[in-house]
Amino acid sequence: MSVKRFTLRHLKWLLPLVLLVGSAMVFSTLQATKPQPPAQPIQERSWSVHAETVKPMRLNPQVELYGAVETPKMATLSAALEADLVELLALEGESVIKGQLLARLDNRDVQIEIRQQEAQLASIAAQINAEQVRFRADNDDLKLQRELVALKEKDMARYENLAQRKMASQQQIDSARTALQQQRLNLNSLREAIADHPNRMAQLDAERMRIEAQLESLNLDLERTEIRAPYNARIAAVYVAQGDRVRTGDGLFDLYAVEQLEVRAQIPERLLSQLRPAMQQGAGKINASASLDGLALKLELDRLGATVSDGKAGVDALFRLVNPPLAPEPGRSLRLHVQLPASDNLIALPPTALYGTDRIYRITDSRLDPVTVTRIGQLTTEDGDSRVLVKSDTLESGQQVITTQLPNAIAGLLVEVTE
Numbered sequence: 001m002s003v004k005r006f007t008l009r010h011l012k013w014l015l016p017l018v019l020l021v022g023s024a025m026v027f028s029t030l031q032a033t034k035p036q037p038p039a040q041p042i043q044e045r046s047w048s049v050h051a052e053t054v055k056p057m058r059l060n061p062q063v064e065l066y067g068a069v070e071t072p073k074m075a076t077l078s079a080a081l082e083a084d085l086v087e088l089l090a091l092e093g094e095s096v097i098k099g100q101l102l103a104r105l106d107n108r109d110v111q112i113e114i115r116q117q118e119a120q121l122a123s124i125a126a127q128i129n130a131e132q133v134r135f136r137a138d139n140d141d142l143k144l145q146r147e148l149v150a151l152k153e154k155d156m157a158r159y160e161n162l163a164q165r166k167m168a169s170q171q172q173i174d175s176a177r178t179a180l181q182q183q184r185l186n187l188n189s190l191r192e193a194i195a196d197h198p199n200r201m202a203q204l205d206a207e208r209m210r211i212e213a214q215l216e217s218l219n220l221d222l223e224r225t226e227i228r229a230p231y232n233a234r235i236a237a238v239y240v241a242q243g244d245r246v247r248t249g250d251g252l253f254d255l256y257a258v259e260q261l262e263v264r265a266q267i268p269e270r271l272l273s274q275l276r277p278a279m280q281q282g283a284g285k286i287n288a289s290a291s292l293d294g295l296a297l298k299l300e301l302d303r304l305g306a307t308v309s310d311g312k313a314g315v316d317a318l319f320r321l322v323n324p325p326l327a328p329e330p331g332r333s334l335r336l337h338v339q340l341p342a343s344d345n346l347i348a349l350p351p352t353a354l355y356g357t358d359r360i361y362r363i364t365d366s367r368l369d370p371v372t373v374t375r376i377g378q379l380t381t382e383d384g385d386s387r388v389l390v391k392s393d394t395l396e397s398g399q400q401v402i403t404t405q406l407p408n409a410i411a412g413l414l415v416e417v418t419e
Contacts, residue, residue: 046416049404051363052353054395056345061377061389065288065336067265067319069328073257074236079105079246080224088242095258096229102253105225105246110218117215124208131204135197138190145187152180227252234258234327258327263290263299263319265336270374272315278341279304288319288338298322299336340377347395348379348387353403360390361409363400368413371395 087104090096159176162168237254240246267275278286279301286301298321305316319336321328328334353360357375361368373390380386395401402415 044414046366046414047406047408048418049363049402049406049415051400051402051404051417052349054347054362054397054399054401056347056395056397058342058344059346059348059379059389060342061340061346062379063268063271063338063340063377065265065267065317065338067263067334067336068330069261069332069334070264070330071256071261073231073260074330075230075233075255076251077102077227077230077253077255079227079248079250079252081105081110081221082245082247083107083109083225085240085242085244085246085252088238088240090235090238090253092235092238094235096233096235096255098229098231100229101226102229102235103227103240105227107222107225110222110225114215114218114222117211117218121208121211121215124204124211128201128204128208131197131200135194138194138197142187142190142194145183145190149180149183149187152176152183156180229255231257232259236330256330261321261324261327261330262302263321263334263336264305264316265319265334266312266314267304267317268314271340271377274340274343274376275301275304275317286339286341288336290334290336292328292332292334293326295325297324297328297334301338343376343391346376346389346391347373348389349401350403351386351388352405353401354388354390355405355409361402362395363402363415363417366414366416368402368409368411368415370411371401 083105085103086106088102089104090100090102096102156173156176159168159173163170163173233255235253235255239251239253246252275286288299288301290297290299299319300322302318302320305318308315349360354373354375355361358372360371360373362371363369371392371394373392373395376389376391378386379389400417402409406413406415
């Protein structure tokens with residue numbers, strides 16, 4: 001009775017379990033005995049690409065550079081003396097010509113000093129004339145002084161003769177001797193005055209030269225009270241206003257020469273090997289073009305920079321503007337198209353043929369073969385198409401290079417050239 005009750009109790013869940021296990025076994029048997037289809041061979045995919053045939057030739061590459069306008073002739077005009085600014089005649093942005101009056105300082109103090117120095121100069125001139133008159137008079141007096149000494153000597157001799165005959169007193173002899181000595185002193189003083197004449201003239205001439213130099217300096221200061229343009233220029237900045245009190249050295253204007261503007265652009269190191277020999281050998285001018293405010297600009301490479309700034313990999317090149325239709329402001333940016341000297345074995349390819357900056361793919365036995373190239377520049381064809389100029393020692397004429405950008409381009413990839 002208990003066995004029967006146990007069997008009935010567990011039969012409810014044992015029967016579904018047995019059915020489930022049996023079904024799984026039947027399904028597995030059917031899967032294992034199912035007929036298999038024949039295996040299909042794996043076929044490699046071929047990628048359709050466009051290609052061009054390599055044709056190395058002698059070409060003039062172009063490069064695109066970015067530069068800024070600057071000028072080597074930027075000047076700051078400063079006050080040469082302390083004075084009030086009484087007149088301001090130029091404003092920022094104006095073009096001026098050489099010698100044009102830009103501002104005027106109060107010159108009354110300078111004029112007063114000039115008159116004082118002119119008075120001193122006149123006084124020195126009078127002293128020089130007086131010294132020359134004195135010199136002539138001293139020379140005339142010298143003959144008389146000599147005659148007076150001779151007379152006194154005769155008087156002395158006569159008194160000595162009388163004294164020997166006891167006809168003259170000692171007092172008379174002493175008086176004659178004193179008169180003779182006094183006359184000799186006068187003669188010596190006159191001779192010294194005549195001998196010292198060159199020294200006195202030298203002192204007066206030196207004082208005259210000092211006053212003349214001071215007067216010349218004051219006249220120069222008087223000229224400097226008028227601030228004029230040193231060359232044809234454009235006013236870049238004005239630092240003062242009419243009525244300001246300026247001190248010596250205070251800046252008044254910044255201006256730059258409009259005829260000496262140039263453009264500074266950095267030349268990559270890979271291009272220096274082409275530019276330096278061409279400049280040293282004088283093999284023609286290296287021209288460039290740009291556009292500014294809708295106007296075309298022509299430029300020529302003038303020189304290369306002498307130093308390399310920190311953080312830069314190339315050398316600065318300075319381009320001279322050739323007959324520009326306008327004078328661009330210093331600091332403005334320009335995009336230059338530089339025509340490099342002709343080079344052999346250059347290959348012109350569409351930009352889509354270049355992967356990264358230095359890799360292309362040629363087709364060898366219908367598979368991609370990567371080639372490292374050196375990018376020389378670019379070229380615009382007569383049809384207006386842009387071409388990249390590259391160079392490589394491993395590329396040969398007649399080989400094909402793909403011009404399609406494949407996202408999965410890799411060495412050995414199977415490709416098919418399409419028209």
